[in-house]
Amino acid sequence: MLSFLSPAFVIAAAGPWALAACAFIIFAESGLLIGFFLPGDSLVFLLGMVSASMTLSDSPVSGMPLWITCLIVSVAAFTGDQAGYETGKHSGNIRRIKSWVQGKNRNRIKRAQRFFDDYGSQAIILARFVPILRTFVPFIIGMTHFNHRRFIIANLVGAVIWGVALPSMGYALGRIPLISNHVEIVCLCIVLISILPLVFKAFTSWLSRSEEIETK
Template identity: 40%
Template sequence: MEIIQFFIDLLQDPRSFIAEWIASLGPLGAYGPIFLIIFIETGVVIMPFLPGDSLLFTAGFFAADGQGLNLAILLPVVWVAAIVGDQCNYWIGREFGRRIIDSGRVKSMTPERIEKTEAMLDKYGPLAIFLGRFFPFIRTFVPFFAGLGRMHYKKFFFFNVLGGIVWSSVFTLLGYFFGGIPVVQEHFELVIVAIVLISLIPAVGGVLKAKFGKKKPVAATEGAEANVPAAVAATDGDAEADA
């Protein structure tokens, strides 16, 4: 429970956590927790709820104007964390994926998320490795299912490196260039909440589509089944009339 509460607190106020890491571990030591959290979110399939986007944004803010972090160090740190994390997740899926799914112990791996991830891989192929970076939860599952489906490793590696660099750079640089704006400073917590909510929109939309999009075929099937007795009755009536 303590670890869950830690991540909830981190999600709500990443600025205080990074400030505390800089104060207690020193500027160089603060890169360690940032690396670890980005790596775990992308590399451990049971931890898809970590605040990767908001953490990158906040870390970028602390790299601006000499606030403790250095952008020239921070960017390579988050690049490596994102790339190595997906690499790890790929091999977990490749070696243990079927057993993990069959066990049913990963509660975050809901049927809707599995379906959305598999649909993305089917539609976009290796490009899904890049696109999936920008979808919370999905970004944790995509490399896992790529490994499970035994995607060609060279293709996976290329899009993993490309996606890891682009995703981590975008959110880090957003914090670097815009985190110091007065209105952002005054409402920093609200900005973090907004980032989380905006990044969740595609995932929520996918869940709703998976849930309600299936009702139409079911209704059509039920309608067809309901018409079967009537069709049979009509056929019987025609047969009796012919007789």
Template identity: 40%
Template sequence: MTTLALGPEWLSPDYLIETFSLPGILLIVFAESGLFAFLPGDSLLFTAGLFVAQGEYISQPLWLVCTLIVLAAVIGDQVGYMIGKFFGPRLFSRPNSKLFKQENLEKAHEFMEKYGPKAIVLARFVPIVRTFAPIVAGAGRMKYRTFLTYNVIGGVAWGTGVTLAGYWLGQIEFIRTNVEAILVLIVVVSVVPIAIEYLRERKKKKRAAAGAPAASQQQYQQPQYPVMDDATTQLRRVDPYQQPQQPQQQYQQPQQPQQYQQPQQPYAQQYPQGYGQQPYGDQQGGQYPYDQGR
């Protein structure tokens, strides 16, 4: 039985189980949970359950196989959490390499932001994301007790569920005779969530790019928020196309030009005959007001 469609021969689930048996399964589950993303996960567990049902290459009972797989998955996530806790900031600034892609770490980060702690459980069923989810949880300082709780739940659901599915379906004749096609189907189903998320992000970016010119246009078309008028100290709405107007000043009547007044002469020159000749008050009817009543 060959599964070249799943990748290199040395990574095919049947080759790994035929060569390394249960210890090889546990090692790969441990590494794929928090260290290396591009290792068989779902297909490996399904094949393990199928071989247990057939009694080939794995001699241990089903309950022991499931228990050990769950332990390997939980411990692998614990290691990933510790890596993220102690090296998290440096991982986010690390350049890409053959085994490490910055975009995979960012996808896991977005997944964690979207679903919160329960992402630890959901990520178990999403390839690549399940490798980086515990790292992001550690880098984000998720409470250890919370992480451990969801880690155990996810490990039991994934490790036991997929293995039991392979065990039960492996007893069906059609499944036994078409193992390669079933494994390819499992891989395709595992990749579907990633493909959906990729298409969704691509569509979102296109919408954002198409809406950018419209948004810049709306900045000039939509009315601005009310602002304070300096002249009236009242809120007013400003038309974006209207030129800013200077506050209107109150109308003032033009002042009449002042009549030219000759400067007064000194007292001695104006009244040379002395103080008695100085007029006082305003003349009314030939008399001065202060003289009335005398």
């Protein structure tokens, strides 16, 4: 992981603005299409660890009540997804995106629309826990003009679960010296675990394509 994208670096470098910087990164990861490379899970987990006052004890975030951290993370995640949805919803007014949607990708958009009509709420909630997916899913759902009220409800559920679960896990595990003394390793493990669903999906897709080729 690049040093300037390291969660520990972000929190330490931001100083008194650490929580605001983390909130912006969480928002940007799903609210801006360029945010797919930003640290999300590991950053939120580390915020919980710092709140436990067992690591980065000189940080202004250290000792902050856990509920405040959870609230800010949840709000940033929720507003980020809402921004991504609205961007996708109004992207039809952008000439280049409009031609992309109405061109050879028209059928793909229609398939995506059918998928989100059937599994939209579950997909929105699960995407919140998977890097890269949580960047693009709100935008794509917005493009399909998925029901706004359903999106808000699913987005709220996913944001609150994610915004409470990860900081709470970090807070609990951060009180264990063995874990709090190896922050970088823990953050790397979180990143690897969070991308496992993508790796598994890619592997199963490759396996199915290989079987199709063999049967032909």
